[in-house]
Amino acid sequence: KAGVTQTPRYLIKTRGQQVTLSCSPISGHRSVSWYQQTPGQGLQFLFEYFSETQRNKGNFPGRFSGRQFSNSRSEMNVSTLELGDSALYLCASSKGLAGSDTQYFGPGTRLTVL
Amino acid sequence: AQSVTQPDIHITVSEGASLELRCNYSYGATPYLFWYVQSPGQGLQLLLKYFSGDTLVQGIKGFEAEFKRSQSSFNLRKPSVHWSDAAEYFCAVVRISGGYNKLIFGAGTRLAVHP
Numbered sequence: 108k109a110g111v112t113q114t115p116r117y118l119i120k121t122r123g124q125q126v127t128l129s130c131s132p133i134s135g136h137r138s139v140s141w142y143q144q145t146p147g148q149g150l151q152f153l154f155e156y157f158s159e160t161q162r163n164k165g166n167f168p169g170r171f172s173g174r175q176f177s178n179s180r181s182e183m184n185v186s187t188l189e190l191g192d193s194a195l196y197l198c199a200s201s202k203g204l205a206g207s208d209t210q211y212f213g214p215g216t217r218l219t220v221l
Numbered sequence: 222a223q224s225v226t227q228p229d230i231h232i233t234v235s236e237g238a239s240l241e242l243r244c245n246y247s248y249g250a251t252p253y254l255f256w257y258v259q260s261p262g263q264g265l266q267l268l269l270k271y272f273s274g275d276t277l278v279q280g281i282k283g284f285e286a287e288f289k290r291s292q293s294s295f296n297l298r299k300p301s302v303h304w305s306d307a308a309e310y311f312c313a314v315v316r317i318s319g320g321y322n323k324l325i326f327g328a329g330t331r332l333a334v335h336p
Contacts, residue, residue, distance in 0.1 A: 111264075140324070150311065150326040163321040197264055199324075206315045206322015212257070212265040 109134065111200050111213035119219045125186040128216045132179050132200030138162075139181040140205045141173060144195040144215070153196075155205050156181050162204065185218075193220045225314050227327035234302050235335045242297040242330050244312030253315040254295040255324070256286055260308045268310075271295065282306070307334045 112131045120126050132139050140163075141153040152165040156175035173183045179200075185192055195217050199210035226245045234240055246252055253272050257265040269280025276288040286297045295312060312327040 113264075149328050152323050152325070155321075155323065163323050165323070199265075204322065205324060206253070209255070209267060209270055210324060211267065214264040217262075 111198055111211055113196075113198050113213040113216050115216060116214065117217045117219075119221060120188050121221050122188055122190060124188050125184065126188060126218060128183045128185075128196055128198075128218075130181045130183070130198030130200075130213060132181070132198075133211055136200035136202050136211075137179055138201045138203060138205050138208070138210075139175055139179065140199045140201075140210060141181070141183050142197040142199065143167075144197060145193075150197070153183070157204055163206075188220045190220050192218065194218060224316075225312050225325055225327035227310075227312055227330050229330045230328070231331050231333070233333040233335060236304050237301050240297075240299045240302045240306070240332070242310050242312075242332070244295045244297065244327060245293050246295065246312075246314045247293065248314060248316075254286075254288060255313040256280065256284070256295075256297050257311045257313060257326075258282075258308045259311065259329075265311065268297070302332075302334055304334045304336060307332055 114129045138157045140155040144150045155163040159175045170186045175181045195215045197215045199212045201208040201210045224247050255270045256268040259265050268284050269278045271278050271288045309329045309331045311329045315322045316325040
């Protein structure tokens, strides 16, 4: 069974631009969660989508948004990029809701904001 | 609030030596606990998990962890470390917030292995 895939793997953007990251979960998984990983803040939860609905959200500004499609694939969008948005963005999928089921992570998208 | 503490930021061991990585959590009920490993530039791989039942949990790559409620700990152990175990290790706990659960990670422990 294929694992969680994320595209693209690497991105370089400039301040003020916007970016869209994509995540394809493991087949049969209905929950997709997004995390931001930085050296200073560690791993921080962004949001979770389950059956196309946002179920949970972390403490990030409204510039960070996401959505989930009927095939469970998810996209995350960051608008008006700031230097501090440079990070590894990880996507994780699970069969059930993230808090009650095991999450499996993708390789991440490395975003660099110049 | 529920949280996870990994007291050791860096640990260095010799190949073949035993390993114990510490994890403490603060939580009022029986938590769901996880250990993940991350190699440089990669995502997180699940090593093992504890939901309930036997407090000694076996995972992949020869790792095990023991849930000790009295100490609020979930330490990761391996009897003999291999050079390929060099990576960053994260302990995580499910946290209930606003009626929803989410995974809260510790700061991580970076493991170096000397030949």
